[in-house]
Amino acid sequence: MSQRSQLRRRRTGLESAWSHWVPRMRDAGAKPSGAGAPRPDVTESWLRSLGTVDPALDSAPVTDGGAVRHRWLGSPLRRPVDGLTEELRAIAEDAGFVSAVTDRTGTILWTCGGPTMRRRAERVNFAPGGRWDEAAMGTNALSLALRTGRPSSVFSAEHLVSALHGWVCYCAPVRGPDGRVLGVLDMSTTWDRSHPLAMSTVRSLAATIESRLRAEPPRREDTAPIRLTCLGAGRASRGGTPLPLRPRQLEILTLLALEPEGFTPGRLREALYGGRAVTASTSKAEISHLRRALDGGVSTRRYALTAPVSCDAREVLHALERGDTETALGLYGGPLLPGSEAPGIEEWRRHLEVAVREAVLASPRAEHALRYGRRAPYDEEVHAHALRLLGPGDTRRALAMGRLAALRY
Known part of the structure; x- marks a missing residue:
């Protein structure tokens, strides 16, 4: 039997199991068992996911793009992944895959691949900003790798969401030097391109990223992300050192953190002062002070954060x-x-x-x-x-x- 025939047979069996068990699990909480049931880690994830995820969902929920760009700028994974971009792109394009990197929450921060596969992936929001944690998108290789801390693959109808039954995904978690999971490296393609070597490739690339993380010098304090606390208080710090910001500048920083796409000068003035008669030079002076405190960090024509800020x-x-x-x-x-x-x-x-x-x-x-x-x-x-x-x-x-x-x- 050819490999494609074997894959088709496997897919048919999983589709049958999904159609039999998922409605029963959703309605009565039944737990799949017997020879035709999918593997236990998949069915356990189905059970957990059905409380928050509709299997008929057509795409992953999305985090706003501006926030994702800032998170990627501040991610410890960015530099080692940048160093592997050509290799990741070549593998993805040659083998018909889409490669992705997430943060520890399961939000995709970066992808690469050929235009055809990327368009297919974007239809289900397998793209920067897409949320693929279990509570958002149910059973998938990303969510299993994040939950277990181990490499994972999910084929066709092992996915809870039926819109993903045409895919196969291979993932490996990426750990920092302290052992904490920082995110996941994923390679995904259509079910008929499933290949046993894909998992070893993902594991090898994740190990390379981890070795580059260990080789990097410690992050300098002056390039550390800014931490903004604005709930119940108002303060900002970098590397544990408080930033000297006046209340108005904290207001500006908070607004920019909450609206990553930024503000025109007029709209920011309105958000700060409402209908009060305040000159443009007054708000510009506040922006200038904030920009100095952030060592840049705020774009000029349209005010938006260009430095990573966690809020x-x-x-x-x-x-x-x-x-x-x-x-x-x-x-x-x-x-x-x-x-x-x-x-x-x-x-x-x-x-x-x-x-x-x-x-x-x-x-x-x-x-x-x-x-x-x-x-x-x-x-x-x-x-x-x-x-x-x-x-x-x-x-x-x-x-x-x-x-x-x-x-x-």
């Missing part, structure tokens, strides 16, 4: 986008720049507060409502939601009932 508010939004209420609550330290009266900040403050609150009210976990309730003592709906989720014998009911009673009496 707690942005991370909360990313967590909510992938349905991770637990992480969002852990990061949500309070209102956005609570002392600011800038219209743009007030708008984003309301957006974040509503988004976090709605995620809590949609969560089936009582501890989410209890945690948020500490921060929102006057929110009767949140306390009532916690009470509904707590069982009769749960001692935490007294806490939720006490908060409701304080509001009602």
Whole structure:
């Protein structure tokens, strides 16, 4: 039997298993078993994924492009991958693959490949900004490699999402010198090009990236990413050293971090001052001070960040986008720049507060409502939601009932 015939037979068997088991798992939580069931790590991932992912999804959710560009600029993987670009591109184009690199959240930061395969990949958002973690896109090789920390391949209907049944993917995690997983290297192609050597190629390339990471000198403090904390407080630092920014400059930095595509000068003035009569030179002076503090870092004609900045508010939004209420609550330290009266900040403050609150009210976990309730003592709906989720014998009911009673009496 030819290799293509073997692949077609394997695909047919997996399609049959998917059609038989996925509806039963979704409706009744059945666990696949028996000779025709896919391998255990795939079926376990199906079970986990069905709570957040529709198998009829046509493409991966997307993180905004500006944020992804900044994350790639600040990624420790960028320089070693840049050094391998020609080799990765040659392999991808010669063998009909698309190569990709993700960060540790499963968001694709970089891809390469021939134009035909890249167009096919882009139709399912297998492109920079696409989110391929398990909670966003179900069972795939990227999500399995991130979850297990081991190389993984997923063929055809082993993918939970049916739009991916025409693909085969090979992945290997990439670890930093300290052993932490920094992201995943992926090579993907159509199911009929599946080849046993693809996995060894991916593992070898990932090992090369890791060896280059170990050989790199430590990151200098003055080129370290900037950390912006703007939830419940307002401060920025680089390499642990605070940056000397006034409140207005923190407002500008926060707006640029939340809107990576940037602002025209007029729109930024409006976001900072609203209808107040403020000259263009006033806002330009604030931008100039911020640019000096960031050693550049802000483009000139259209104001946008050109230096990597990590921001707690942005991370909360990313967590909510992938349905991770637990992480969002852990990061949500309070209102956005609570002392600011800038219209743009007030708008984003309301957006974040509503988004976090709605995620809590949609969560089936009582501890989410209890945690948020500490921060929102006057929110009767949140306390009532916690009470509904707590069982009769749960001692935490007294806490939720006490908060409701304080509001009602």
